[in-house]
Amino acid sequence: MKKIVQAFMVAALLVSMLVTTQVAVGAAAFTDTKTHWAKAEIDAAAAQGWIKGYTSASFKPDADITRAEFLKSLVAAMKYKLEDTDTPFEDDKGWFRAYIATGLKQSVIKIGEYKELTFEPNRKITREEIARMTLRAAGKDKEGVAFGYLAVAKQIKIMSGYPDGTLGGNKNATRAEAVVMITNTLNYINLPVSVAYPKSEKELNTLIHSLPSFKGNTMISRGSVGINSKGTDVFEDNTIWIEYDSSLKQTFIFIYEPTDANKAIVKDLLKFYYPISYEKAYSTYIKINGMDYKNSNITTKYDGRTFEGYKGNSNKTVGIVIGA
Numbered sequence: 001m002k003k004i005v006q007a008f009m010v011a012a013l014l015v016s017m018l019v020t021t022q023v024a025v026g027a028a029a030f031t032d033t034k035t036h037w038a039k040a041e042i043d044a045a046a047a048q049g050w051i052k053g054y055t056s057a058s059f060k061p062d063a064d065i066t067r068a069e070f071l072k073s074l075v076a077a078m079k080y081k082l083e084d085t086d087t088p089f090e091d092d093k094g095w096f097r098a099y100i101a102t103g104l105k106q107s108v109i110k111i112g113e114y115k116e117l118t119f120e121p122n123r124k125i126t127r128e129e130i131a132r133m134t135l136r137a138a139g140k141d142k143e144g145v146a147f148g149y150l151a152v153a154k155q156i157k158i159m160s161g162y163p164d165g166t167l168g169g170n171k172n173a174t175r176a177e178a179v180v181m182i183t184n185t186l187n188y189i190n191l192p193v194s195v196a197y198p199k200s201e202k203e204l205n206t207l208i209h210s211l212p213s214f215k216g217n218t219m220i221s222r223g224s225v226g227i228n229s230k231g232t233d234v235f236e237d238n239t240i241w242i243e244y245d246s247s248l249k250q251t252f253i254f255i256y257e258p259t260d261a262n263k264a265i266v267k268d269l270l271k272f273y274y275p276i277s278y279e280k281a282y283s284t285y286i287k288i289n290g291m292d293y294k295n296s297n298i299t300t301k302y303d304g305r306t307f308e309g310y311k312g313n314s315n316k317t318v319g320i321v322i323g324a
Contacts, residue, residue: 029209030059038176043210045179047198047272050076061176068096068121070130070178071109075102077182078137089119096121108136127159128169130178134158134185158184190276197324198251199244201225207272208242213264229261240265251322258289258316266320273322277302284309289318 029046030053033039042059045051051073053059075082083105084098092100100119103109111117113132131149135141135158143152150167153159158181161167173181198204204225205218219226219238226238239257244250253269255262266285271278281302288296288309296311306323 029053029056029206031057033059033061036061036176038180040210040212041180041183042176045073045077045183047203047207047210048077049203050182051175051179059175061179062174064124064172065175065178066122067119067125067129068094068099070125070173071103071121071133072096072099073178074108074133074137074182074185075099075106077186078106080106087119088117089114090116091118091121094121103133106137107141108133124172125178126169127167127171127173127177130173130181131159131169134181138185138189153181156188158188199246201243204242204244207269208265211265211268211272213261213268215261227262227265229259229265242269249324253320253322255289255318255320256316258318270320273305274302274307281307285318285320 030042033042036042038061042051042061046053046059080102082098083101085101086092087097087101087104088111089100100109100121104111109119114120128150131153132144135144135149135153138156138158140152140156150159150169154161154167159167198207201220201223205220208214208218208225208227214227216227216229216231217233219228219233219235224241224243226235227240227242228234228237229239230237239255239259240262241252241254241256243252245252251273253266255266263286267278267282270281270285274281284298284300284307288298288311291311293311293313293315296309298307298309300307306321308321308323310319311317312319
């Protein structure tokens with residue numbers, strides 16, 4: 001209860017901050033994915049930290065991806081411990097060395113599949129190669145050997161085919177295709193998709209812009225990010241604030257207006273932090289939203305993370321505290 005009260009004191013201070021401390025932040029980070037078929041997966045992957053854009057505004061979703069680039073993203077998404085050791089490959093010198101070593105350690109890649117002990121890290125990766133790597137990450141290597149990696153990847157929905165029914169195994173994979181196939185792999189093995197736990201205001205802002213329901217603007221102020229669904233630069237129009245407290249290792253979400261737009265954003269946020277039980281977490285938020293502030297404190301746990309909620313004494317504001 002004490003932490004919740006302290007959180008609301010912080011929220012009150014946020015509202016009283018001077019406009020001169022604010023930085024308005026515009027729409028989504030990647031300008032070249034706005035209408036792309038894989039926008040949701042790309043934004044989520046970038047927010048989670050296992051792949052990056054070329055710049056803050058450019059992802060190049062239809063560009064080819066190399067073996068080393070894909071392996072790095074897969075290793076990061078799977079949370080494998082990096083093994084920065086020598087490998088039998090003669091061309092493992094470079095930034096990709098640890099990822100190659102880790103790939104071998106985890107049996108995602110195997111030496112005998114590459115000619116003359118060369119991994120060729122800068123070679124464009126094919127969809128067949130991705131099928132092999134992702135199936136091994138998913139623990140389905142035996143099935144891949146028995147029935148074909150492409151066929152099994154399609155069967156368990158890691159990969160989908162083209163309109164003509166082919167799987168394009170020899171085609172070079174694009175960055176967007178790579179993101180979607182890694183995302184599908186994580187979904188198949190039920191790994192929590194929230195790979196990274198946003199701590200800085202920049203990371204929180206990136207997460208917010210990746211949410212499917214997000215529309216409008218965000219505003220960064222002293223470590224917190226405000227969400228303005230109206231799309232204005234008016235401070236008071238920021239009706240959700242989110243902040244990470246590094247000392248408490250907690251994320252604070254304050255919802256000042258129970259609008260449908262804000263509820264959708266809250267649901268998307270909770271889905272990030274509670275990927276398996278987000279529906280339950282959201283139901284708890286809705287329950288708190290309908291309660292009187294005097295009896296509204298709820299403390300529970302979902303997906304290994306704590307959830308604390310409380311109604312403000314205005315009987316309008318709801319605070320959510322997410323623990324590590």
